[in-house]
Amino acid sequence: MDVFDPESVQVPETTFVVPPDDALSPAMRDWKINAFEYISRLPRDALTPSVETTPEPAMRTPRQVKDAAYSFVVPEVPPDPKLVCVAPSALRLFDLLADDADAHLATWPAADRDRLVAYLSGFTVPPGAQPWAHCYAGFQFGSFAGQLGDGRAISLGEYRNAAGETWELQLKGAGNTPYSRFGDGFAVLRSSIREFLCSEHFAALGIPTSRAVSLIATGQPVVREKLEPGAVVARAAPSWLRFGSFDVFAMRGDVVHMAQVARFALDQHFPAAQGQVAGMLADVADRTAKLVALWDLVAWEHGVLNTDNMSLLGLTIDFGPFGFLDAYDPDHPVNHSDHTGRYSLRNQRAVGLWNLAKLANALVEIVGRQVAGQSLDEIAAMTSVESDEERAKFIEQGKQAVVDAVTPYEDLYDTYFQDGMRKKLGLTTAEPDDPRAAHPTAPRAPRGRQGRLHRLLPHALHHRPVRRHRPARALFRPQGPAHVRPAETRHPGRRPARRCDARHARRRPRPAMASVARNLRGPRRVRAGDCRGTR
Numbered sequence: 162m163d164v165f166d167p168e169s170v171q172v173p174e175t176t177f178v179v180p181p182d183d184a185l186s187p188a189m190r191d192w193k194i195n196a197f198e199y200i201s202r203l204p205r206d207a208l209t210p211s212v213e214t215t216p217e218p219a220m221r222t223p224r225q226v227k228d229a230a231y232s233f234v235v236p237e238v239p240p241d242p243k244l245v246c247v248a249p250s251a252l253r254l255f256d257l258l259a260d261d262a263d264a265h266l267a268t269w270p271a272a273d274r275d276r277l278v279a280y281l282s283g284f285t286v287p288p289g290a291q292p293w294a295h296c297y298a299g300f301q302f303g304s305f306a307g308q309l310g311d312g313r314a315i316s317l318g319e320y321r322n323a324a325g326e327t328w329e330l331q332l333k334g335a336g337n338t339p340y341s342r343f344g345d346g347f348a349v350l351r352s353s354i355r356e357f358l359c360s361e362h363f364a365a366l367g368i369p370t371s372r373a374v375s376l377i378a379t380g381q382p383v384v385r386e387k388l389e390p391g392a393v394v395a396r397a398a399p400s401w402l403r404f405g406s407f408d409v410f411a412m413r414g415d416v417v418h419m420a421q422v423a424r425f426a427l428d429q430h431f432p433a434a435q436g437q438v439a440g441m442l443a444d445v446a447d448r449t450a451k452l453v454a455l456w457d458l459v460a461w462e463h464g465v466l467n468t469d470n471m472s473l474l475g476l477t478i479d480f481g482p483f484g485f486l487d488a489y490d491p492d493h494p495v496n497h498s499d500h501t502g503r504y505s506l507r508n509q510r511a512v513g514l515w516n517l518a519k520l521a522n523a524l525v526e527i528v529g530r531q532v533a534g535q536s537l538d539e540i541a542a543m544t545s546v547e548s549d550e551e552r553a554k555f556i557e558q559g560k561q562a563v564v565d566a567v568t569p570y571e572d573l574y575d576t577y578f579q580d581g582m583r584k585k586l587g588l589t590t591a592e593p594d595d596p597r598a599a600h601p602t603a604p605r606a607p608r609g610r611q612g613r614l615h616r617l618l619p620h621a622l623h624h625r626p627v628r629r630h631r632p633a634r635a636l637f638r639p640q641g642p643a644h645v646r647p648a649e650t651r652h653p654g655r656r657p658a659r660r661c662d663a664r665h666a667r668r669r670p671r672p673a674m675a676s677v678a679r680n681l682r683g684p685r686r687v688r689a690g691d692c693r694g695t696r
Contacts, residue, residue: 175240175380179279180272189273192257193288194318196327199231199400200291202425204418206232206339212291221337225308227413230406230422231293236283236315237336237346239393241380244278245350248361251372254397255330256322281395282377283315283335290318294338297405298412299469300519302503308409309469310340313348316401327429329401330374334393347383353392356480360396363477368455369448370477371398398476402426404520405469411523416552420527420540427537430474436537439528439559443566446517448475450573453513457506458581460486464496466504468516514570521563526552529559 182190206229209215220234247266249259257277259266266274279285286292294311315335321327333356334348353376363370374395381391402422410419423438434440452475456463463470464482472478484495491507499505504512530540533555546552579595 177241177279177284178275179285180275184272185276186270186273188257189276192255194290194320194330196319196321197291198327198429199316199319199329199425200293203230203421205229205293206296209233209339212286220339221341222339223337223342224339226296226310226339228415228418229296230418231295232339233291234294234315234336234338235286235292236332238284239282239377239379239381239391242278242282242284242393243378243380244274245354245376245378245392246357247375248357248373250364251361251374251397254322254326254328254372255320255374277375278377280317281332281375282379282393283332287317292317294340295401295406296340296409297403297469298409299403299405299467300408300516301465301467301469302499302501303515305408305412306467306469307412308340309342309405310409311338311401312341312344313338313346314401326399328372328397328399330395330397331401332393332395334379334391345383347379347381347391348393349383349385349389350378350392351389352481353394355483356394356396359480359483360477366455366459368459368477369452369475371396371401371472398472398474398478400426400430400474401478402430402473403469403478404471404473404516404523405467406473407520407523408468414546414552416526416530416546417541417543419523420537423524423527424537424541426473438524438531438537439562439566442517442521442524442528442563443569445473445475445520446567446570447573449513449517450570451475451577452477453509454574454577454581457509457578458585460489460506462486462495462504462506462509464494464499464504466509466512466516468519471513471516471520510571510574513574514567517567517570521567525559525563526556527559528562529555529557532558532562 206226208219208224208226209232212233212235215233220232226232244265246264247259249261249263252259260268263269266277269277280287292315294315296308296310299306299309313335314331314333315338316329316331319327319329334353335346337344337346357373357376360370360373364372374397377393377395379391379393383389383391406422407419410416410422423441424436427434427436427438427441431441431444434444449471456477462484463477464484465479470479470481482496482498486493486495486506492502492505494500494502494505496504502508527537527540531537579591583589583591583595
């Protein structure tokens with residue numbers, strides 16, 4: 162078999178032409194990026210002072226970026242972009258009107274459609290845009306991974322629509338950035354379709370999520386395990402700030418720039434916290450508890466719930482190897498790289514709290530400074546920081562405040578999960594026996610002490626986890642009651658506690674719900690020398 166050579170990949174020549182302005186409708190001709198809060202208020206990469214003056218190597222070469230929240234980067238030009246589909250409701254967030262049934266923009270003028278494809282594929286930059294890539298760090302699979310950042314996502318800019326909402330428009334798969342590390346900056350059509358469908362599905366279900374605006378095939382062959390067609394997903398969120406946006410400054414002890422990011426987040430997204438970072442952290446804990454509960458209610462696993470994939474606003478972001486559980490097994494990891502099952506359904510609730518604890522650790526010094534009477538403006542304006550001993554005092558002062566902010570997470574999760582489960586079951590009121598009765602991985606209550614949620618839910622939600630790895634010797638044992646030895650040959654002189662012959666091993670008819678539960682957890686087998694599984 163011939164070895165595949167990535168250098169042999171041929172990129173097709175483009176036939177795509179950007180329509181001139183005079184061919185566009187007034188609405189498309191006047192459309193532009195019109196908000197610049199993020200790039201005007203937060204520290205930028207010193208090696209990318211502007212989009213116009215930054216040399217190409219500074220935009221594309223992986224490196225450590227210090228003292229910055231972002232780097233200016235322009236998308237790489239795709240060879241032959243073609244529209245696959247749009248999400249009309251997401252497109253309308255940007256004041257671009259499309260009927261819900263018109264996912265291919267068939268009713269649009271051809272020139273308008275091609276100009277939109279040029280914008281949302283990265284072929285050309287929209288008017289007013291100053292594209293950038295976010296800088297952040299993160300804990301991946303329980304270990305700190307250092308600087309990460311947007312390795313293949315480039316934000317075109319912020320758009321403030323007619324309703325007064327601000328949305329940050331981002332292209333995933335738009336090329337290399339200073340944060341690409343070992344990647345090529347591209348995305349394949351296969352995974353892009355998954356992100357497009359799931360994010361819009363979540364939006365329809367009412368689960369907080371980023372939005373998928375469009376899906377465009379780029380014509381760029383992308384090398385993965387095999388050669389695959391490339392694509393760009395244009396996606397939107399009120400902000401792409403995440404837990405890792407603070408981790409990157411915490412790892413360097415940079416409290417000044419961290420305070421600038423915190424001040425921006427408080428002003429733009431957490432006004433109710435009244436400038437207090439501890440209040441923002443409490444709000445983030447509430448939003449995260451709600452989000453994880455809603456995931457669990459539909460048996461959905463994120464798959465890579467690292468701190469760099471956790472939205473500060475409590476949104477579902479960065480759809481990777483996610484999955485819905487078709488058959489109930491809370492220990493099944495949908496990510497084939499998750500060898501320990503860290504991000505399985507059973508663990509999502511706990512991982513949410515673990516990630517919040519890491520965010521609290523990153524913010525604790527700023528919280529302590531506010532407890533001591535410093536304002537964020539004063540912290541952000543500091544030209545030098547105190548000694549390690551003095552900073553340790555601030556950290557000590559902030560510990561109780563961050564603990565108090567994060568501690569309600571589990572109770573909040575229970576509340577959101579129980580409310581959601583009651584809606585699923587058609588229950589309109591709460592009762593005293595409801596708490597802790599409905600979580601899918603909770604142990605079942607003893608008989609006679611079950612609340613109504615236990616009684617109404619199928620047993621499948623409370624059985625012991627499926628044992629996926631059976632010993633190899635079990636494969637060679639005779640299976641089924643016909644092969645079970647008589648009890649007296651197994652325990653001579655002992656009266657069997659239970660008859661195990663074929664007549665008693667025959668299963669009794671079960672209620673419909675119990676049959677469903679049995680099928681979900683797989684058949685129970687009778688092994689030689691054992692009468693478990695007989696009824």
